[in-house]
Amino acid sequence: MRWKALLAxxxxxxxxxxxxxxxxLLATTSILGDVVRQVAGExxxxxxLLPPDTDPHTFQPTPQEIALLSRADLVFVxxxxxxxxxxxxxxxxxxxxxxxxxxxxxxxxxxxxxxHVWLSPLNVxxxxxxxxxxxAELDPAHAEEYHARAQxxxxxxxxxxxxxxxxxxxxxxxxxxxxxxxxxxGYFADRYGFRQLAILPGFSTLAEPSARELAQLEQEIRRLGxxxxxxxxxxxSPLVEQVARDTxxxxxxxxxxxxxxxxxxxxxxxxxxx
Ligand SMILES: [Zn+2]
Numbered sequence: 001m002r003w004k005a006l007l008a009x010x011x012x013x014x015x016x017x018x019x020x021x022x023x024x025l026l027a028t029t030s031i032l033g034d035v036v037r038q039v040a041g042e043x044x045x046x047x048x049l050l051p052p053d054t055d056p057h058t059f060q061p062t063p064q065e066i067a068l069l070s071r072a073d074l075v076f077v078x079x080x081x082x083x084x085x086x087x088x089x090x091x092x093x094x095x096x097x098x099x100x101x102x103x104x105x106x107x108x109x110x111x112x113x114x115x116h117v118w119l120s121p122l123n124v125x126x127x128x129x130x131x132x133x134x135x136a137e138l139d140p141a142h143a144e145e146y147h148a149r150a151q152x153x154x155x156x157x158x159x160x161x162x163x164x165x166x167x168x169x170x171x172x173x174x175x176x177x178x179x180x181x182x183x184x185x186g187y188f189a190d191r192y193g194f195r196q197l198a199i200l201p202g203f204s205t206l207a208e209p210s211a212r213e214l215a216q217l218e219q220e221i222r223r224l225g226x227x228x229x230x231x232x233x234x235x236x237s238p239l240v241e242q243v244a245r246d247t248x249x250x251x252x253x254x255x256x257x258x259x260x261x262x263x264x265x266x267x268x269x270x271x272x273x274x
Contacts, residue, residue: 023043023073023074023139025044025046029056029258030054031257031258031269032048032076033046033048035128035269038153039131039132041145043139044139053259053261054258059083069089070093070094072094073095074097074134074135075090075094075095075097076131077090077098078099079100080114080117081204082115084204097134099126100115102130103117108183108202112203114186116185116256116257118269119184120191122157122191128154131146164192178196178197179197179199179230180196180198180199181200182202182207183202184257186203197221198217199229199240217243221243228251229243229250229251233256233258234258
């Protein structure tokens with residue numbers, strides 16, 4: 001497998017040198033696309049597969065989108081099971097960089113992996129290094145520029161991380177609990193000292209709770225006096241509305257797995273986190 005990927009990489013590099021065409025890149029989610037753009041700048045042709053406001057767990061590619069996947073020099077995926085429906089088609093890509101490879105992944109007791117790594121900026125800093133390394137390898141003429149852009153963006157990520165820490169310090173420790181739709185906030189919770197309780201007890205919006213689990217959660221929400229349930233703006237589970245109704249707690253929609261459009265409140269990763 002590894003030597004095949006290596007050969008594909010060499011072929012692509014030779015083509016680039018010969019034709020001097022810009023690299024053609026594809027990134028799966030809008031968040032990943034933004035991060036790739038930060039590192040690559042305007043030196044590449046970048047296609048972002050998932051439109052803004054799209055749930056990455058349930059996204060189904062069209063035949064046209066699968067064709068895009070097979071034409072790109074390089075395909076960046078978040079991996080760790082996030083792009084579930086896309087996985088069967090990745091073998092058609094010339095070269096895939098799975099960005100979950102460099103990350104220390106969280107797992108559940110039943111062995112499932114948490115794919116929401118971007119909710120800690122420290123993980124995105126790891127992405128940035130890997131993206132820069134992959135681009136520099138395919139397009140060595142611009143290696144210095146990729147690494148310089150990566151370094152500048154890592155500084156922004158470090159600033160974001162301290163800003164979040166500052167905000168969290170204003171919340172009394174006993175109140176650092178997040179009630180969320182599905183278990184998307186694990187990396188955020190680990191980094192900033194929160195506990196998360198989820199209505200859908202899994203790492204995907206496709207997870208389903210038992211009646212007993214729902215009853216226990218509602219009891220916990222009442223006991224803690226939780227003022228709000230935070231859900232992803234792409235989640236459309238009737239159970240979330242049910243829990244909110246039963247407990248009288250208001251629902252706040254956040255941008256979690258997808259950016260907004262350019263005129264929305266979360267057009268970039270940094271703005272999404274803020
Ligand atoms: Zn999710």
